[in-house]
Amino acid sequence: MTRGKIQIKRIENKTNRQVTYSKRRNGLFKKAKELTVLCDAKISIIMISSTFKLHEFITPNTTTKQMYDSYQQMLGIDIWSSHYAKMQEDLCRLKEGNRMLQKEIRRRMGYCMEDMNLEELVILQQDIEDSVTRVRERKYKLLANQIETTKKKVRNGEGIHRSLLQAFDALGEDPHYGLVEYDHMLGLRSRVHGLHLIPNEPNAPSGPGSCLTTYTYLE
Incomplete structure (x- = not known):
C-alpha cells in the first residue's frame, strides 16, 4: 500500500x-x-x-x-566590497565623534573657542558652571566625611584617655610596679609601653609614705 x-x-x-x-x-x-x-x-x-x-x-x-x-x-x-564600504563608513563616523569630543574637551580647557558664537559661549559657560557645582558638592561631601571620621577618632582617643586614668587610679602607689602593658582600648592600636614609678628623694624609703611620680609613654 x-x-x-x-x-x-x-x-x-x-x-x-x-x-x-x-x-x-x-x-x-x-x-x-x-x-x-x-x-x-x-x-x-x-x-x-x-x-x-x-x-x-x-x-x-x-x-x-x-x-x-x-x-x-x-x-x-564582490560581496566583500559592500561589507568593506560599510565598515569604512562606521570608521569615519567614529573618527568624527572622537574629533568632536576632543574639541569639546579643549573648549572646556579654554582653547579652540575662536569659531564659537555668543550663544555657544553662553551654553559652554553654563555647562562649566554646572560641572564646577558638581565638583564642589563632591568635595564638600568628602570633607564632611573626613571631618566626621576625625571627630570619631578624637572621641575614641578621649575614651582611651579616660580609661587609662581610671586604670592608673586603680594601680595605686606601688613603687615595685615596673612594667604595665595595655594592648586594648576600643580596638585602636594604642599601647602604653611602661609605667615607671620613681620616688622624689633618691634615698627615700619605699612604702606607703613615698612620694611617687608616674611617667607614661604612648605609641
Whole structure:
C-alpha cells in the first residue's frame, strides 16, 4: 500500500514540525554527501531552524570562504566590497565623534573657542558652571566625611584617655610596679609601653609614705 501524498504547507504542531525538520535535514545532508562523492561536486548547505539553530554541510576539504569566493567568481560580483564600504563608513563616523569630543574637551580647557558664537559661549559657560557645582558638592561631601571620621577618632582617643586614668587610679602607689602593658582600648592600636614609678628623694624609703611620680609613654 503506497503512502499518501503529503500536502506541502506549514506544520502547525510544534513537535511534529521539529521532528520533520530533523528528519528531512538529515536526509538532505545525506543526499548532498552522496552527490559530492558520486559527481565530485562542491556543495555548501546552510540551514537555520525556526528555533534559530544553525546547521550546515560543506564538501570535505573545502572552506566556507572558498565557496563564497567561487560563488563571486561565477557571478562576477564582490560581496566583500559592500561589507568593506560599510565598515569604512562606521570608521569615519567614529573618527568624527572622537574629533568632536576632543574639541569639546579643549573648549572646556579654554582653547579652540575662536569659531564659537555668543550663544555657544553662553551654553559652554553654563555647562562649566554646572560641572564646577558638581565638583564642589563632591568635595564638600568628602570633607564632611573626613571631618566626621576625625571627630570619631578624637572621641575614641578621649575614651582611651579616660580609661587609662581610671586604670592608673586603680594601680595605686606601688613603687615595685615596673612594667604595665595595655594592648586594648576600643580596638585602636594604642599601647602604653611602661609605667615607671620613681620616688622624689633618691634615698627615700619605699612604702606607703613615698612620694611617687608616674611617667607614661604612648605609641
